[in-house]
Amino acid sequence: MAEPEAAANGAAEGGGPLFRRLCIIGLGLIGSSIARVAKERGDIAGTLVACDTGPGVAARVAELGIADVVETDAAKAVLDCDGVILCVPVGGFAQLMAEIAPHLSPGTVLTDTGSTKGSVLRDLLPLLPEGVHLVPGHPMAGTEYSGPDAGFATLFEGRYVILTPPPGTDPGAVERVTELWRSSGAMLETMDATTHDKVVAIVSHLPHLIAFTICSTADDLAQETQEQVLKFAASGFRDFTRIAASDVNMWRDIFLNNRPALLEMLARFSEDAQALGRAVRWGQADFIEDRIHRGQKVRRSLIALNQA
Numbered sequence: 344m345a346e347p348e349a350a351a352n353g354a355a356e357g358g359g360p361l362f363r364r365l366c367i368i369g370l371g372l373i374g375s376s377i378a379r380v381a382k383e384r385g386d387i388a389g390t391l392v393a394c395d396t397g398p399g400v401a402a403r404v405a406e407l408g409i410a411d412v413v414e415t416d417a418a419k420a421v422l423d424c425d426g427v428i429l430c431v432p433v434g435g436f437a438q439l440m441a442e443i444a445p446h447l448s449p450g451t452v453l454t455d456t457g458s459t460k461g462s463v464l465r466d467l468l469p470l471l472p473e474g475v476h477l478v479p480g481h482p483m484a485g486t487e488y489s490g491p492d493a494g495f496a497t498l499f500e501g502r503y504v505i506l507t508p509p510p511g512t513d514p515g516a517v518e519r520v521t522e523l524w525r526s527s528g529a530m531l532e533t534m535d536a537t538t539h540d541k542v543v544a545i546v547s548h549l550p551h552l553i554a555f556t557i558c559s560t561a562d563d564l565a566q567e568t569q570e571q572v573l574k575f576a577a578s579g580f581r582d583f584t585r586i587a588a589s590d591v592n593m594w595r596d597i598f599l600n601n602r603p604a605l606l607e608m609l610a611r612f613s614e615d616a617q618a619l620g621r622a623v624r625w626g627q628a629d630f631i632e633d634r635i636h637r638g639q640k641v642r643r644s645l646i647a648l649n650q651a
């Protein structure tokens with residue numbers, strides 16, 4: 344007889360925890376925050392398995408007591424799990440999936456938190472075993488810090504999580520991932536991966552690219568002039584340095600895995616920045632005022648949406 348297709352709805356329907364055995368792979372800022380939520384609530388995972396290959400991370404996770412089982416071998420960690428969440432930098436997804444795919448049980452719900460979604464479908468779908476349900480996700484919440492000590496249980500409260508299930512995904516699996524995030528205090532939105540990648544290119548990836556660049560430009564100037572430019576930084580520049588302090592591996596991977604959308608947004612931004620530069624050159628006060636007004640309007644809408 345064929346393996347019953349039960350686990351997509353699984354424990355959620357029986358009144359027990361959402362996942363009987365949930366495995367989080369990658370216990371950095373995001374993975375350890377999910378682990379903290381699961382530990383605090385108690386209704387998300389019957390058993391919580393944590394897997395991380397980073398130097399000292401598994402030992403630190405054990406010390407923090409935010410998982411029931413701690414592993415460094417992903418193939419072993421996913422055994423007998425009905426839920427698996429990948430929380431590693433997106434450049435590592437293909438290799439990680441090759442390691443775990445043969446060990447995933449039919450009916451398992453596989454999800455992730457990667458910041459790029461076209462690449463996640465590209466890297467995971469071809470290796471997805473029959474009967475395993477893939478529901479990609481992306482929490483629009485984070486900080487510039489990384490590692491297991493950086494996580495906190497309230498990180499996702501009031502923030503959006505975007506799900507990009509491929510067409511035909513089991514609705515029961517989508518519902519369980521939705522419930523996981525709702526339990527973390529997040530709000531859910533669903534869209535296709537291409538739309539997701541464009542949206543995050545403008546609201547997240549381009550701002551980081553600009554922040555890294557403005558810091559490099561200021562640093563070049565400081566070296567060139569031998570002046571201590573940075574100590575005079577006002578709060579606008581300081582805001583840029585916060586996001587410019589983000590993790591190298593994670594952001595290299597994001598830029599390399601959202602190339603078309605990021606380059607499109609960069610081209611649009613460059614054109615618009617040139618236009619403002621031109622208005623400055625020619626003293627066009629109306630144009631300059633219009634851009635400032637639009638900035639203020641965007642800020643007001645974020646505040647109204649409670650996302651500022």
Ligand SMILES: NC(=O)C1=CN([C@@H]2O[C@H](COP(=O)(O)OP(=O)(O)OC[C@H]3O[C@@H](n4cnc5c(N)ncnc54)[C@H](O)[C@@H]3O)[C@@H](O)[C@H]2O)C=CC1
Pocket residue numbers: 368369370371372373374394395396397398400417430431432433435439456457458459481482483484485486487488489490491590593597
């Ligand atoms: N940092 C942020 O603000 C946000 C990050 N994301 C995404 O979530 C994912 C995780 O990000 P963070 O938690 O910030 O990263 P992080 O750098 O804090 O943690 C990643 C962890 O994954 C581990 N790891 C890497 N490769 C592994 C492998 N093959 N097997 C097991 N463990 C492995 C590392 O040792 C590290 O502990 C990334 O894909 C990122 O793009 C999504 C939303 C926000």
Ligand SMILES: O=C(O)C(=O)Cc1ccc(O)cc1
Pocket residue numbers: 457458482483484485486487547586
């Ligand atoms: O710290 C910040 O300002 C962030 O923007 C956090 C962040 C980083 C990556 C994401 O994919 C989503 C959110």
